[in-house]
Amino acid sequence: MDPLFEPVVGEWKRNSPRLATVRRILTLVFSAVFLVAGIALALLLPDDLRWIGAIVAAVALAGAVWGWIWSGRNQRSWGYAENADDLLVTSGVMFKRLVAIPYGRMQFVDVEAGPLARAYGIATVTLHTASPETAADVPGLPADQATALRNRLTELGESHGAGV
Amino acid sequence: MSESSPAVTEAVGLRTHPLTGVVQGTLWAAAAVFGLFSSMFSGEGLNGINPVLTGFILLFSGLLIGMGVGFLTWRFTRYVIDGTELRINSGIITKSSRRIPYERIQSVDIAEPLVARIFGLAELRIEMAGGKNSRTSLRFLKLDDAGALRRVLLDRTHGRTTADEAPDEQRSIITVVPPMRIIIGTLLSLDFLFAALGTVGVLIAALWFGNVIAFIGGIIPLASWLVQIVGQRVIQQWDFTLSRGERGLRIERGLLSRTSQTIPYDRVQGIAIKEPLVWRRLGWQRLEVDVAGYASQGSESEGNNANSTLLPISDAPLANAIIAELLPGADPAIGNRTYASPRSWWFAPIGFRYRWVAANAATFVASEGWIQRTTSIVPHHKTQSVELSQGPLQRRLGLATVEVHSPKGPVDADGRNLPADAARATMLAQLDRAREARS
Numbered sequence: 001m002d003p004l005f006e007p008v009v010g011e012w013k014r015n016s017p018r019l020a021t022v023r024r025i026l027t028l029v030f031s032a033v034f035l036v037a038g039i040a041l042a043l044l045l046p047d048d049l050r051w052i053g054a055i056v057a058a059v060a061l062a063g064a065v066w067g068w069i070w071s072g073r074n075q076r077s078w079g080y081a082e083n084a085d086d087l088l089v090t091s092g093v094m095f096k097r098l099v100a101i102p103y104g105r106m107q108f109v110d111v112e113a114g115p116l117a118r119a120y121g122i123a124t125v126t127l128h129t130a131s132p133e134t135a136a137d138v139p140g141l142p143a144d145q146a147t148a149l150r151n152r153l154t155e156l157g158e159s160h161g162a163g164v
Numbered sequence: 165m166s167e168s169s170p171a172v173t174e175a176v177g178l179r180t181h182p183l184t185g186v187v188q189g190t191l192w193a194a195a196a197v198f199g200l201f202s203s204m205f206s207g208e209g210l211n212g213i214n215p216v217l218t219g220f221i222l223l224f225s226g227l228l229i230g231m232g233v234g235f236l237t238w239r240f241t242r243y244v245i246d247g248t249e250l251r252i253n254s255g256i257i258t259k260s261s262r263r264i265p266y267e268r269i270q271s272v273d274i275a276e277p278l279v280a281r282i283f284g285l286a287e288l289r290i291e292m293a294g295g296k297n298s299r300t301s302l303r304f305l306k307l308d309d310a311g312a313l314r315r316v317l318l319d320r321t322h323g324r325t326t327a328d329e330a331p332d333e334q335r336s337i338i339t340v341v342p343p344m345r346i347i348i349g350t351l352l353s354l355d356f357l358f359a360a361l362g363t364v365g366v367l368i369a370a371l372w373f374g375n376v377i378a379f380i381g382g383i384i385p386l387a388s389w390l391v392q393i394v395g396q397r398v399i400q401q402w403d404f405t406l407s408r409g410e411r412g413l414r415i416e417r418g419l420l421s422r423t424s425q426t427i428p429y430d431r432v433q434g435i436a437i438k439e440p441l442v443w444r445r446l447g448w449q450r451l452e453v454d455v456a457g458y459a460s461q462g463s464e465s466e467g468n469n470a471n472s473t474l475l476p477i478s479d480a481p482l483a484n485a486i487i488a489e490l491l492p493g494a495d496p497a498i499g500n501r502t503y504a505s506p507r508s509w510w511f512a513p514i515g516f517r518y519r520w521v522a523a524n525a526a527t528f529v530a531s532e533g534w535i536q537r538t539t540s541i542v543p544h545h546k547t548q549s550v551e552l553s554q555g556p557l558q559r560r561l562g563l564a565t566v567e568v569h570s571p572k573g574p575v576d577a578d579g580r581n582l583p584a585d586a587a588r589a590t591m592l593a594q595l596d597r598a599r600e601a602r603s
Contacts, residue, residue: 004584085599097553100595105548130293130456131548131569
């Protein structure tokens with residue numbers, strides 16, 4: 001762990017590895033479509049153009065491998081920490097970032113979960129401030145943890161409340 | 165039906181001015197014709213259409229449909245002002261009711277589009293923070309009524325429940341920017357020079373080579389850029405008057421469409437000082453202001469919004485006086501700066517020398533740019549969030565970027581490519597300062 005992106009106090013709370021699973025399923029489905037298309041092209045095109053199908057299939061396979069690795073690494077890079085006054089969120093492997101949002105600046109908190117995420121019992125918590133640049137989302141939290149975090153943040157936001 | 169006093173509270177609510185439909189229809193017709201012309205000039209699918217005839221058809225159908233829809237909309241729109249909020253009920257088929265709590269109002273502006281001005285009408289624009297639909301408009305009211313309603317809303321916003329007749333505010337004019345000065349300033353700004361030279365160059369080239377197609381392709385973007393610059397910088401900033409009231413600054417501007425903006429003192433989220441290359445030699449600068457809700461309108465690019473102009477052109481003493489008034493304790497010439505690391509010359513061979521961040525007790529200041537220098541000032545208690553980021557190249561060079569986020573607008577307080585440890589220290593210090601400022 002890079003000391004530059006250590007939390008101010010305490011440890012990062014991590015999200016669930018199930019996020020990686022969900023993303024891998026999505027990647028595989030997406031790649032499979034291209035793979036099938038590539039194989040179909042390779043079989044249907046005339047002999048001298050078969051390489052096009054082969055390239056599509058190869059790119060699909062490479063994408064699947066890359067997506068598999070990326071899902072795992074990216075999921076492990078997420079973390080959040082609740083300080084006395086701010087929520088800290090970190091993410092990224094190549095492009096690391098650390099965002100700190102004072103509780104009193106929160107406008108509202110969202111919890112979202114798509115059908116696949118719901119099946120795996122995870123959800124994304126997103127914080128909104130008055131600034132669109134504030135990219136404070138924590139994906140892949142277990143559903144109960146996500147709800148608890150949202151409720152806690154909402155309460156903290158009210159108690160620290162400051163007008164815009 | 166005309167309203168004598170807009171502060172009347174009824175369950176039924178009040179209607180806007182009956183001529184709303186007429187104005188709305190004219191505006192839509194104008195938009196339709198304008199759309200036709202712009203698509204004609206960009207040469208899209210107008211083969212074999214008589215442009216004049218089409219123009220007339222569009223104009224009339226636009227007028228008819230616009231007035232019809234405008235009338236119905238007007239017929240079904242009512243607004244209610246009570247002790248806690250402004251409610252606007254509208255909708256012909258699907259009823260909608262919008263509630264605007266007074267304490268969430270960021271600013272109240274009065275706009276008079278050209279057509280509405282002819283009828284002596286005005287549009288009241290109420291900005292709330294956040295989101296895409298943060299602007300609420302009441303179209304159209306009599307100008308006096310709009311002014312009275314604005315006074316009432318601003319009074320309520322600041323927690324004063326006045327009697328129904330709010331006294332006229334005492335205002336003192338700070339400065340009037342003469343149109344001549346704005347024109348000179350625009351002529352001396354680089355983007356205008358580029359656009360103008362480009363246009364002239366394309367004209368000459370087209371005449372020289374006699375190539376019409378290339379001429380059309382080159383002239384359209386350049387000319388529209390030119391028109392946009394002149395429109396935003398000159399026509400919209402005509403007769404720019406900045407005055408001071410007890411609750412905020414008031415801006416009145418515009419040649420064809422007048423706009424009157426109110427910026428309450430405690431709603432300023434940040435100020436950006438822009439100093440284009442040529443202006444710097446003359447000691448001129450432009451001030452732009454971040455007010456939550458202003459920039460989330462339309463597709464206007466960041467900071468290219470006539471709404472957020474606080475002073476179109478000014479010398480340093482006046483600009484500093486106004487900054488001090490809006491953000492007490494701000495100091496654009498702040499000391500103790502953290503400069504971007506010399507190791508970052510890869511990213512900006514010349515620019516890195518001009519990037520720095522600094523903070524004093526009241527504000528966070530970030531500056532960058534050597535062609536146009538932009539200095540952003542964010543008061544600590546308006547810090548929305550702070551971000552530290554680092555890409556792979558920055559990691560190899562031991563650099564990091566720190567950003568202090570403010571609501572969308574011209575103010576962008578970013579310290580790019582600072583030494584990594586300094587960036588982290590800046591971030592933590594900023595969080596502490598923001599916390600102290602809020603408490």
